[in-house]
Amino acid sequence: MTAQLIIFFVLAGLAVIGALSLIFQRHPIHSALSLIVVMVALAGLYLLLGAEFVAAVQIIVYAGAIMVLFVLVIMLLNAGVEERTNFSKLAATAGIPLAVALTAFLAATIAKSGPVTTGVRPGSVASTQGLATMLFREFVYPFELTSFLILVAILGALVLAQREKRS
Amino acid sequence: MLLLHALWVIPALPLLGAAVNGLFGRKWPNNIVSAVGVGSTGLSFLASLEIMREFRRLPAEQIPWMRQYFTWITAGNFRAGFDLQVDQLTIVMLMVVTGVGWLIHIYSTGYMAHEGGYYRFFSYLNLFMFFMLILVMAANYVLLFVGWEGVGLSSYLLIGFYFLRKSAADAGKKAFIVNRIGDFGFMLGMFLLFRTFGSLDFGPVFAKAKDLPPDAMGQFGVLTIASLLLFMGATGKSAQLPLYVWLPDAMEGPTPVSALIHAATMVTAGVYVVARSHVLFTHAPTAMLVVAVVGCATAFFAATIGLMQTDIKRVLAYSTVSQLGYMFLACGVGAFSAGIFHLMTHAFFKALLFLAAGSVIHAMNGEQDMRRMGGLAGKIKWTYITMLVATLAIAGAPGFAGFFSKDAILFSAYQSETGGHILYAFGLFTALLTSFYMFRLIFLTFHGERRYDGRRVHAHESPSNMLVPLVILAALSIVGGWFAAPSFLPGGTDYFARFLGPVFGGAEGTGGEAAAHSLEITLAGVAVATALGGFFVALWLYIQKPDKPESLAKSLRGAYTTLLNKYYVDELYAAVVVNPLVWLSRKVLWQGVDVAGIDGAVNGIAESATAFGDRLRRTQSGNTRSYAVWVVIGALAIIVILFWPLIRPGAGGLR
Amino acid sequence: MVPTHYYLILSAILFGLGVVAFVFKRNVITIFMSIELMLNAVNLAFVAFSQAFGKLDGQVFVLFVIVVAAAEAAVGLGIIILIARNRQSLNVERVNLLKL
Numbered sequence: 078m079t080a081q082l083i084i085f086f087v088l089a090g091l092a093v094i095g096a097l098s099l100i101f102q103r104h105p106i107h108s109a110l111s112l113i114v115v116m117v118a119l120a121g122l123y124l125l126l127g128a129e130f131v132a133a134v135q136i137i138v139y140a141g142a143i144m145v146l147f148v149l150v151i152m153l154l155n156a157g158v159e160e161r162t163n164f165s166k167l168a169a170t171a172g173i174p175l176a177v178a179l180t181a182f183l184a185a186t187i188a189k190s191g192p193v194t195t196g197v198r199p200g201s202v203a204s205t206q207g208l209a210t211m212l213f214r215e216f217v218y219p220f221e222l223t224s225f226l227i228l229v230a231i232l233g234a235l236v237l238a239q240r241e242k243r244s
Numbered sequence: 245m246l247l248l249h250a251l252w253v254i255p256a257l258p259l260l261g262a263a264v265n266g267l268f269g270r271k272w273p274n275n276i277v278s279a280v281g282v283g284s285t286g287l288s289f290l291a292s293l294e295i296m297r298e299f300r301r302l303p304a305e306q307i308p309w310m311r312q313y314f315t316w317i318t319a320g321n322f323r324a325g326f327d328l329q330v331d332q333l334t335i336v337m338l339m340v341v342t343g344v345g346w347l348i349h350i351y352s353t354g355y356m357a358h359e360g361g362y363y364r365f366f367s368y369l370n371l372f373m374f375f376m377l378i379l380v381m382a383a384n385y386v387l388l389f390v391g392w393e394g395v396g397l398s399s400y401l402l403i404g405f406y407f408l409r410k411s412a413a414d415a416g417k418k419a420f421i422v423n424r425i426g427d428f429g430f431m432l433g434m435f436l437l438f439r440t441f442g443s444l445d446f447g448p449v450f451a452k453a454k455d456l457p458p459d460a461m462g463q464f465g466v467l468t469i470a471s472l473l474l475f476m477g478a479t480g481k482s483a484q485l486p487l488y489v490w491l492p493d494a495m496e497g498p499t500p501v502s503a504l505i506h507a508a509t510m511v512t513a514g515v516y517v518v519a520r521s522h523v524l525f526t527h528a529p530t531a532m533l534v535v536a537v538v539g540c541a542t543a544f545f546a547a548t549i550g551l552m553q554t555d556i557k558r559v560l561a562y563s564t565v566s567q568l569g570y571m572f573l574a575c576g577v578g579a580f581s582a583g584i585f586h587l588m589t590h591a592f593f594k595a596l597l598f599l600a601a602g603s604v605i606h607a608m609n610g611e612q613d614m615r616r617m618g619g620l621a622g623k624i625k626w627t628y629i630t631m632l633v634a635t636l637a638i639a640g641a642p643g644f645a646g647f648f649s650k651d652a653i654l655f656s657a658y659q660s661e662t663g664g665h666i667l668y669a670f671g672l673f674t675a676l677l678t679s680f681y682m683f684r685l686i687f688l689t690f691h692g693e694r695r696y697d698g699r700r701v702h703a704h705e706s707p708s709n710m711l712v713p714l715v716i717l718a719a720l721s722i723v724g725g726w727f728a729a730p731s732f733l734p735g736g737t738d739y740f741a742r743f744l745g746p747v748f749g750g751a752e753g754t755g756g757e758a759a760a761h762s763l764e765i766t767l768a769g770v771a772v773a774t775a776l777g778g779f780f781v782a783l784w785l786y787i788q789k790p791d792k793p794e795s796l797a798k799s800l801r802g803a804y805t806t807l808l809n810k811y812y813v814d815e816l817y818a819a820v821v822v823n824p825l826v827w828l829s830r831k832v833l834w835q836g837v838d839v840a841g842i843d844g845a846v847n848g849i850a851e852s853a854t855a856f857g858d859r860l861r862r863t864q865s866g867n868t869r870s871y872a873v874w875v876v877i878g879a880l881a882i883i884v885i886l887f888w889p890l891i892r893p894g895a896g897g898l899r
Numbered sequence: 900m901v902p903t904h905y906y907l908i909l910s911a912i913l914f915g916l917g918v919v920a921f922v923f924k925r926n927v928i929t930i931f932m933s934i935e936l937m938l939n940a941v942n943l944a945f946v947a948f949s950q951a952f953g954k955l956d957g958q959v960f961v962l963f964v965i966v967v968a969a970a971e972a973a974v975g976l977g978i979i980i981l982i983a984r985n986r987q988s989l990n991v992e993r994v995n996l997l998k999l
Contacts, residue, residue: 085901089909096916096936100923105989108929112936115913119939122909125901126950131958135942138965143935143972150976151928154983159926164992165869172922175876179883180915186887187907211955212962223966230970237977866998868991872922872930 084125092118105156109147116140130205247294248302251311251328254295254338255377257288262370269363278353281366285349285373289342296335307331307746310383310447317386321442329383329446333747336584337380337516340591344508345373347713351599352500354710355606365405365498372398376509380516385434385444388517392430392481395510396423402505403497415493422490426480433473437524440466450523458527461662471524471531475538478514483565484542484572489814491565495557499602502557507564507598508591515571515587519580522748526578533662536576540657543569544670545811547677551684552807555612556601559685563638564594566674570653573671577664579656581744585727586649592724593637593646596717600631603706603714604689611701614685619694623703626711628690630718635686637721639679639775642768645725650675651768658767672774679778687786906947913940927979927991931972938968 095115099108116139123132163169212220247253261284269277302309308331317324349369356365375398379391397420404416434444441449459465478484483491494506505511518525518535525531543566550562567590574583605612607624621628637644640651654675658668705711727740785792797804806812863874917940920933942961949957979989986993 079900081901085905089905092909092913093916096913096920099929099932099936100916100920105926105928105932108924108926108932112932115936116939119943122906122943123946126906126946128946128949128958128961131942131946131961134962134965138969139935139939143969146972146976147928147932147935150980154928154980154989156926156928156989159924159929160988160990162925162990162992164995165865165867165873167865167867167873168869168922171873171877172919175873175880176915176918176922179876179880179918180911182880182883182887182891183911183914184908185891187904187911189891190904207955208958208962211959216959216963219963223963226967226970230973233974234977237974237981864997866995868994869922869925876918876922 081125085122088118088121088125091115092122103158105151105159106148109144109151112147113140113144116144130208246298247291248298248309248330249311251295251330251381252313252326254288254291254342255328255374255381257284257291258370258373258377260284262367262374265363265370266367269367272363274353274357274362277363277366281370282346282349282353284370285342285346288373288377289346292335292338292342295330295338299330299335304746308334308383308447312383322438322444324384324386324444326387327383327445328381328387330381331747332744333516333519333584334380336588336744338377340512340588341373341376341380341509344591344595344717345376345504347716348500348504348508348595348599351503351602351710351713352498354707355500355602356498359498361405365402368398368401368405369501369504372402372505372510376513379513383446385437385446385449388520389427389430389434392477392513392517393427395505395513396420396427396481399423399494399505399510402501403494405497405501409496412496415490415496419490419494422487423480426477426487429473429475429480430477433470433477436466436470436473440470446520453523453527456527459530461529461533464530465528467524468528468530471521471528472534474517474521474524475514475531475535478517478572479538480514482511482514482568482572484514484538484569485545486813488542488546488565489817492558492561492810495555495561499557499598499605502561503595503598503602506561507594511564511568512571512587512591515568515575515583518572518575519584519748522575522580525575529662532576532578534576536573536657536660536662536667539569539572539574539576540667540670540674541569542566543573543674544677545569547674547681549807549810550681551677552804554615556604556614556617556685556689557598557612559614559681560594560597560601563597563678563682566678567594567638570650570671570674573657573667574653577656577660577662577667579653580748581741582649582652582656584744585740586653589637589645589649589721589724592717592720593634593644596630596634596714596721597638599710599714599717600627600634603627603710604631606706606710607703608696609701611696614688616696617689618692618696619690620703621690624705626705626714630711630714631690632686633718634721635682637725638682639778640675640771641775642772643722643725645721645723647768647772648725648727651764651771654771655764655767658763672771675771676774676778679775680782683779683782684786687782691787692790903947903951907944910940910944910947913937913943925990925992927982927989927994928976930991931975931979935968935972938964 092115095111095118098111099115102108102111116135120132120135120140123129123135261280265277265280269280299307299309308329310327310329313326313328315323315325349366352365352369356362359365372395375391375394377391379388379395382388382391400416400420403419404413406412407416437449438444441452443449453467456467459468480487491506491511495502497505525535546562546565546569550559550566553559553562567586571583571586571590574580574586603624604617604620604627607620607627608617611617633644637646640647654668654671657671658664660667727743785796809815863870914937917933917937920936921930924930924933942964945957945961945964947957949955949961982994983989
């Protein structure tokens with residue numbers, strides 16, 4: 078049991094507990110906070126994998142901006158405890174079996190595969206410089222497109238949130 | 245030598261008449277329609293005379309004279325052409341068909357003068373002439389069958405001429421359908437002949453058949469079966485047992501139709517076919533016996549029914565069936581030329597009987613029931629005289645046409661090796677019955693008390709365009725038999741048989757030796773005696789003691805009702821054949837197969853599509869969470885499809 | 900060295916839990932958050948592979964996923980606000996005007 082394995086299991090456990098908490102909490106704000114826990118745990122796992130930049134972005138953008146937005150909206154809308162309606166028979170019957178099947182299938186695929194042969198020392202892969210180079214060389218086109226995407230998102234959000242015109 | 249090269253003219257003329265009258269005759273006055281109709285048939289008759297004249301000058305090797313006009317069907321080895329031929333038998337048939345046909349056309353101009361659909365009548369009549377001429381002039385079985393079917397069609401059209409009357413329409417259908425049953429046999433016979441001989445042309449078929457060994461009695465070889473099948477067709481067309489039932493009902497048609505089609509020409513087509521195919525029949529003794537027995541039985545059977553009928557045309561209809569039986573009897577015992585001779589004489593006197601009956605009906609303003617006639621002799625003299633001549637002919641009075649022909653048949657029957665004496669006995673008894681019922685008809689119609697209301701019916705003589713054909717036919721009924729007269733004088737020969745000799749070759753069973761000669765005279769005497777017997781019984785029952793028939797009917801009640809109801813044959817057929825077929829058609833094929841099966845299948849498909857759509861509709865429930873589940877299902881499906889090859893048992897997963 | 904499998908199995912588990920939440924929760928915002936959970940699970944798988952193969956493509960992809968998730972979250976939450984205004988409820992089962 079190396080130290081890395083221990084850290085992995087701790088972080089993994091944390092992530093899973095956070096996910097379960099998201100499912101079982103009744104108030105959306107609690108679910109949001111659980112999700113933040115998951116994200117932080119995942120950031121830790123990224124660090125363990127040697128992807129420092131991604132871990133940082135995860136914390137800053139994902140946990141720091143997106144989840145904050147979620148929390149903002151929950152509070153804005155004054156979301157209360159969830160109602161217990163159950164109109165969908167399909168979801169009630171097929172929900173769990175489907176999820177189990179999905180997970181099992183993926184797990185089976187993974188379990189059947191052989192080990193990754195090109196093992197590389199951790200820490201020697203990622204560098205911010207490397208990422209930046211790739212981003213502006215091979216992936217420059219998608220990179221520019223994402224800026225468009227963000228622009229469109231901003232405009233969309235603006236339009237959606239407008240008040241009714243008074244005329 | 246001109247017309248022999250253009251044989252097609254003979255049938256083409258009536259066809260032209262039919263087309264012209266049919267297409268344009270609607271708006272024309274009666275004179276023009278008559279001119280076209282009568283004229284085309286008359287020209288055809290003149291053409292036939294010319295053909296006969298040219299034929300007499302042909303050398304013997306060129307007979308039968310055949311002309312091939314165009315090829316109608318070629319399929320593999322099979323060829324059927326529009327080929328017409330002329331030999332002695334054809335000449336006889338041509339004369340009868342065009343001659344008697346022409347006289348009847350002339351008669352019709354008077355009889356149908358006040359009927360609606362005048363142009364239609366002549367169009368159909370000419371159409372019939374066309375098909376009948378095709379039938380007798382055909383040089384192969386296929387073209388003959390075209391004519392065969394065509395006369396059946398014309399018969400249907402003409403029987404149902406008064407189509408607004410249900411009984412007439414039903415009679416037309418009955419005729420056509422019963423004929424069809426016979427035609428089925430005829431077609432099977434044709435198939436068998438083709439399979440055996442590879443061709444359906446008369447020349448090749450008869451040449452090959454002649455060389456085959458004849459089948460033994462009781463052996464059902466190819467020739468026997470083919471002959472029997474052809475005879476089955478003849479049974480339908482010529483109204484023999486068991487397919488005779490349509491002929492009495494066919495009296496629904498106008499009287500000239502009964503005269504032409506159901507007495508003189510169409511019903512003789514069966515006899516013609518048997519005579520034409522004599523090579524096949526003489527090689528099949530079983531078939532010959534069947535023909536003779538059926539003919540004899542029909543002759544007797546129909547005569548017994550004719551005894552009791554009260555409708556003047558029905559008596560004549562059953563008489564026709566009976567006389568046709570005689571013709572088949574002749575063919576069955578090998579006396580083909582005697583059969584054809586009787587065909588010819590019968591055409592004369594039966595057509596005359598029908599036309600005269602038409603004249604009586606015309607005089608009586610449409611009355612056909614003999615019980616409401618009587619005492620007409622003085623009022624419609626010419627009709628009476630001609631009808632009497634015809635009656636004498638059919639009864640077999642010496643010197644008249646029927647005497648010679650019927651005599652020849654009975655003589656040949658007597659001499660036949662297979663049960664000849666029995667056949668002769670029945671034939672003789674039938675002659676007695678024939679004489680009886682014919683004279684009964686005469687006495688009831690023309691003699692005795694007037695049994696109708698003289699104030700409402702003024703019996704008047706028919707116009708001359710109806711009377712002249714009657715007189716001509718009466719003359720033929722007397723003279724027409726004299727072709728065979730010399731055979732009665734020692735050392736003389738039967739001209740008619742001699743004329744037809746080359747056609748029938750050695751098939752004839754009758755000889756002309758001296759011993760047979762005295763036998764012939766004896767038998768003739770017996771026949772005359774029986775005819776006289778019939779006459780006297782009729783005289784006694786209907787003139788001297790008019791009340792006797794009623795008391796006899798009462799005392800012999802069972803026999804009387806059976807005969808009156810025609811042995812219940814129609815009812816039997818209805819129960820055994822017609823009703824089961826109708827039931828099958830209605831319950832099984834219509835309601836079962838069509839409505840439940842086919843409609844059910846088609847509607848069922850539509851309904852299942854609707855049902856399926858209905859179920860499918862429920863996926864669009866409007867419930868978002870259900871949609872979410874569907875998304876997951878879709879994702880799972882894609883993942884399975886992509887990853888299944890990797891996690892199949894035995895696969896290695898990724899990499 | 901933690902074997903790559905472990906990360907991948909963890910990713911699969913998180914994804915499955917995300918699916919469960921997606922199907923069973925009734926609050927619109929919670930459903931949206933479950934989608935974010937699924938995206939995160941996928942990001943983990945990408946980074947794990949990136950480390951396993953020694954290439955950076957995986958991490959670049961993760962960056963893009965995060966950007967897109969951000970844009971999507973913005974617009975999606977805007978729509979959720981409108982829904983809340985219109986239907987006066989955040990229960991997804993009340994958004995059912997297309998019901999039969």
